[in-house]
Amino acid sequence: MLKLVELATTRPKLVIAVVLLVTGLFMSQFPKVKTDTDPKHMLPATSAVRVYNDAVEEHFQLHADWIVLGIVNAKGVLNPTTLAKVARLTNAIVGLPGVVPEDVISFTTADNVLADEANLYVKPVMAEVPQTGPELAALRRALIENPLLMDRLYSRDGQATAIYIPLATNANGKIIADQIRGLLRKADDDGSGDEFHLAGDPVARDSFGAEMSKQMGIFSPIAGAIMFAALLLMFRSLVPVIACMGVSMVCVIWAMGGTIGLGIPIHIMSSMSPVFLMAISTDTVHIFNEFYFRFRETADKRRAILDSLRVVGRPLIYTDLTTAAAFASLAVGDIIPVRVFGLLVAFGTLVLLLMSFTLTPALLSLMNADRLAALTRHEDMAEGSSARWLSGLARFSLRYGKAVVAGGLLLVLVSLIGVSRIRVNNNLVQWFKPHSDIRVGDAVLNRELGGTATAYLVVQGGQPDAMQQPEVLSFIEGLQRELEKSPLVGKTTSLADVVKRVSRVMHADDPRYEVIPDSADAVAQYLLLFSMAAKPRDLNNFVDYPMQQANLWVQLKTWDAVGMQQVQQIVEQYKSRALPAGSGKTGSLSIRAAGIAYFNLVWNQAVLWGMLYGFIVSCVLVLFLMSACFRCPTLGVIAGLPLLFTILVIYGLVGFIGKDFDMPIAVLSTLSLGLATDFAVHFIDRYRQRRAEVGPEACMDSVLAWTVARPGKGIVRNAVLFALGFSAMLFAALTPYITVGLFMAAIMLLSALATLTLLPILVKAVRSRPHGRQRER
């Protein structure tokens, strides 16, 4: 490695030119970028839940993605102006590219079957916009009396209707939502009091995707600028600033360019990797830190560079290799974007290591020696105020070691309570701020209509035609009533509702006949009639061709995992109580869940717990690697303690403030892997070097104080720099970025503090024992 440094210091311009050339090559890949923001794709296409979801969509001819346009009017939506608007909007929406035109559902496209004594009438709910009082009253009655329409196309308080818009596969929900907003702008502000709200998973998901790149575009440079200013203040010269920022840019470009070049789409996870790499690359600060001290001592630029890297080099190699290994170990899991992310950051970290021994020394050797002399005047161990302050801190914690450790333990205990309160939940809608259109739209539609999150409960019979048996339909109907008792369930719809509706219509619209008939023949004939009158999909959505599986739709009023968990509990209880034994006509019956709400629940389990698991594996790996680096398990464990301490406290905080353990938080935990150990490694390695330098007779306290003051200053610089940079994200418009910014800053500061206060005490405790002393090199 030092050979590389010698080359960099003798031929700096050549080294810089080569690095720039390679960087240019990686950068040329950027225009090929593909993004993928669908959280579904975090699970492999072959995962059981995705395979079954696809099968259910296929069996029941369902669309995976729906946008819901809610139209709300406090004076009621059944008035000619609003209804004309619904008709106009439906017409316009049907023509939008990406929308499946034949399956858009609104007053004008949904069919209703009406009846009198001798006739059945099949016509759209609203064929023409009603103008007169009686016409409006008739429409109102038609809506209220049809349970298939109520709470779906018309709210109980009469203040809301909706247009349901299915999207073609691969259509972008955000683009279509923007086009719909364009249509709404024309419809707005006519004094009618109509309000419009857009909701649905594709809107949230794709808006998040679009917003994600925008926010990254805004906040990466701001974070960069703040770090730039902070670095300038610390080193008072442009060269280390440019070197530090340049190195992190090079890492980001190589890693992202490489990923893009391989044709791998950038997912939410990997889109955060520039932040990670910038964070990890602040490591370079240790080189400048030591270089300033060394130059002050020797006044020989080339020697100062070589000496700095000789002492900082080993901890740099340790920390970067540990970090790279930790991230690479994420690739062991099943979740593809997490794998990509792990390998991407691992590669970037190795690039950083290479740059630390090439680009950084090359840039440093271009610095003007006279100017350096002026700059480094204050970097003196005895005179420097910050160094004095830091060694004071070391002496304080060494003197009051027991109190400091007790304080730390207390904090750990309190944090454990917090950790026990953590709720694993990922709610995409809540990634937007409370007053954002998406949050408000979702809340309004959940209040007025059936609910925006859909789950399917597939009731499967043992043989064809099982779903036409009256006892099966009664079982399904009973389950619906049970589910509807939960406040989180808004509406349920099933084949039982269809059969009851046809029965009533066939009996001259007599409400007494809104029941499931006694004979399977009657059910079969009603369904045949329904298939003659309605659109095929109106039946296919609820039952498959062989009539062996029925689909019960459950609309939930929340995207939280708890909604679906409750549904599953109700299903289990009801099943154990009411599941028909299964006759020769039905075979044995079973129920299986699917749909986006169920998917989210599984996703929570698989992805978040998977990440947690991967994180624990990485932690063990890190401890092992550090033990290997120091050739001493005790020191390895000690070096891991600030990391564990930091994580516990952070997660304790997450538990106490009631923040869900969601994807951004899970991502953060992996970040701490890359950062929190660095400080400890630098600390312990430099401590050992110093001890070897000054000899075994030197007072241990003073060696530790030196370590806290000198490499410790690098640690503080690194942490502050980082915390400042990421505090910029507190002003982001998406909550995950705020979370990441806030917690990132907290992790850095906390682990720096833990390293500088706890490590001296722990090292002293271990090293004071005789066997520890003997093993000291």
Add this chain to the structure above:
Amino acid sequence: MQRSLLAFYYGGSDTKIRARMDLIDRSGGRRTRVLTMLRRDESEGANQRLFIYFHEPSDVRGVSLLVWKYPAKDDDRWIYMPAMDLERRVSANDRQSSFVGSDFTYEDVSGRDLGDERHRLVGEGSAGGRACYQIESTPVGASSYARRVWWIDKQNYLPLKEEYYDRRGGLVRVFSADEVRSIATGSHTYPTVTKRTMKDVRTGRRTEVTFTDVKYDLGLRAADFTERSLRRPPAAWIR
């Protein structure tokens, strides 16, 4: 084209067809129905009466459907359900709606009028290995499709293939005549598509109709096509 419409929808002055209809989803899930369809032309290429009787599955045996079709106005339809002994007249203003949940529409079953569409001969080609005229037709009024391209056999004028396109030019449905047989009745021979498939390109679902028995010129009476026959299907023809 007129000849094609007549050959396809108006073969003989009346017909009796026993057919099996299979609705098949992408994964092979299937719903099968066996029915008899009687057809009588009141006048060639104009008013038509259809009587449809379901034999299978057994739970719908006896369900009957009567359709009176007029060239320029909505059909009259009646349905009878034996399980409840209920009969209703059904008013639906859409001939292009699905025929009993299949991928065929009422119109596909009972036929279109020449004047419903504007036709243009676009060239010659082949379908099913036979020389065809290729025709493009555009509906005159409101319609579920924007355009269809079809291939008719140069010799017997039967349509062998049809492609339906939506407003954005996307292919929606494809019809294919999978088997053509000549049905002899007395002195006359009627070429007949005895097996046909309509595929919904977007959902991947398809409906196959196989004629198991076809007879022409039986001398069906107008009385066989009245509301009375719903409850008492003409026993001579339906077994």
